[in-house]
Amino acid sequence: QAQLVQSGAEVKKPGSSVRVSCKPSGGTFSSYTISWVRQAPGQGLEWMGKIISSLDITNYAQKFQGRVTITADKSTSTAYMELSSLRSEDTAVYYCARTTELAGSTSFDSWGQGTQVTVSS
Amino acid sequence: SYELTQPPSVSVSPGQTASITCSGDKLEDKFVTWYQQKSGQSPVLVMYQDEKRPSGIPERFSGSNSGDTATLTISGTQDMDEADYYCQTWDSSTAVVFGGGTKLTVL
Numbered sequence: 001q002a003q004l005v006q007s008g009a010e011v012k013k014p015g016s017s018v019r020v021s022c023k024p025s026g027g028t029f030s031s032y033t034i035s036w037v038r039q040a041p042g043q044g045l046e047w048m049g050k051i052i053s054s055l056d057i058t059n060y061a062q063k064f065q066g067r068v069t070i071t072a073d074k075s076t077s078t079a080y081m082e083l084s085s086l087r088s089e090d091t092a093v094y095y096c097a098r099t100t101e102l103a104g105s106t107s108f109d110s111w112g113q114g115t116q117v118t119v120s121s
Numbered sequence: 122s123y124e125l126t127q128p129p130s131v132s133v134s135p136g137q138t139a140s141i142t143c144s145g146d147k148l149e150d151k152f153v154t155w156y157q158q159k160s161g162q163s164p165v166l167v168m169y170q171d172e173k174r175p176s177g178i179p180e181r182f183s184g185s186n187s188g189d190t191a192t193l194t195i196s197g198t199q200d201m202d203e204a205d206y207y208c209q210t211w212d213s214s215t216a217v218v219f220g221g222g223t224k225l226t227v228l
Contacts, residue, residue: 035217037164044207044219044220044221044222045156045158045164045207045209045219045222046219047216047217047218047219059216061215061216061217062215062216095163095164097164100169102170103152103170104151104152104211105152105154105169105170105211106152106154106209106210106211106217107154107166107169107170107209108154108156108164108166108209109166109169109175110166111163111164111165112163113163114163
């Protein structure tokens with residue numbers, strides 16, 4: 001089972017952007033679908049969007065449309081999630097997760113270790 | 122938008138059976154996935170397509186989905202099963218949706 005390794009913690013000012021990376025520790029990225037899920041302090045899980053790496057097709061949750069961009073660099077087997085116009089409510093742990101979509105089912109079968117993003121003035 | 126509802130907390134004695142429910146409109150028409158998240162850790166997939174266990178997940182975990190309710194059942198609950206559990210499904214209007222999570226306490 002592929003392990004996903006994410007970039008380190010970030011502290012950002014309100015109104016700025018953050019970019020978090022996600023890379024499998026083994027294997028290539030080309031056949032993966034990667035989703036991004038965030039978890040605010042003491043709260044539940046919230047799906048932000050996904051990228052089908054082989055096709056460069058993205059799908060974003062309506063809540064984040066226009067503010068989130070998910071990309072994949074096949075040459076480095078790295079996926080990125082960029083969130084712009086940050087506000088305090090975006091303070092959360094951001095996870096990448098390998099996504100399996102099969103016969104109408106979506107599941108996240110391998111997760112990164114999480115990246116803490118803190119938005120504070 | 123589609124919503125999944127879970128009880129905030131469930132308590133169980135060691136060795137007993139814990140049932141964690143997840144409710145949604147006509148949920149039986151969708152596949153439900155379950156995740157376990159221990160304190161300070163990343164979530165772990167414990168059930169997919171309602172009732173399928175990934176490799177490495179103990180047989181004491183089982184799942185079902187009928188009517189408006191999906192259930193994750195843990196038989197012979199152990200101390201190590203204490204965690205937050207989240208259900209998740211996919212809906213055409215909302216895409217991926219998670220339940221609010223259930224804190225399982227093993228007393």
